[in-house]
Amino acid sequence: MTVNFKAPGQNGWVVYYHGPGITVTSWYVLNADGRYPAAMLAGARRVHVRTHPARTVALAAGAAELALAALVHPTALPAALLLAALGVTAGLVIDKRRSPRRMELWVTYRGGEVELFSSADRREFEQVRRAVIRALEVNRDPLAG
Numbered sequence: 198m199t200v201n202f203k204a205p206g207q208n209g210w211v212v213y214y215h216g217p218g219i220t221v222t223s224w225y226v227l228n229a230d231g232r233y234p235a236a237m238l239a240g241a242r243r244v245h246v247r248t249h250p251a252r253t254v255a256l257a258a259g260a261a262e263l264a265l266a267a268l269v270h271p272t273a274l275p276a277a278l279l280l281a282a283l284g285v286t287a288g289l290v291i292d293k294r295r296s297p298r299r300m301e302l303w304v305t306y307r308g309g310e311v312e313l314f315s316s317a318d319r320r321e322f323e324q325v326r327r328a329v330i331r332a333l334e335v336n337r338d339p340l341a342g
Contacts, residue, residue: 211335213328216321219314221328223335228313233306235332243326244301246315255288302326304333 214221219228226233259281266277300322301315313329316322 213331214325216325219325221325221332223332226313226329226332230311233304233311233313236336237306238329238333238336239305241302241304241313241326241329241333243322244303246299246301255285255291258288259285302329304329 211223212220213223219226223235225235226238262281262284263274263277266273298319299315299317300319302313302322302325303310304313305311314322314325316325
């Protein structure tokens, strides 16, 4: 049995997303690293990355400060708690400003993992992710199940 399958659109292909850094069509995904045929891509997944771990550093420094205060002079513990709280708050503010969550879009290509796109802009990232998912669905083998 022969299955005739043609991607939607006038010429047989559709551009799902075209923006700075990436173009997603029903036939391929083009980014700075190369051109990937959509039929050879699988398993689009999102990865969240934190670039500056200020929050973690602030929490560790605050815990160390409290431990030292408890060992050296137990009556200084309230002042140490206040200082630790200020340090953690500063770390959270710095982390929020300097380290927006960067999202990466990874796919499987020829048996290996490839990063197709990354962005700190959630809206742009989701547009690209949906475009890649549409390209993968259009190129899915209908007989594969």
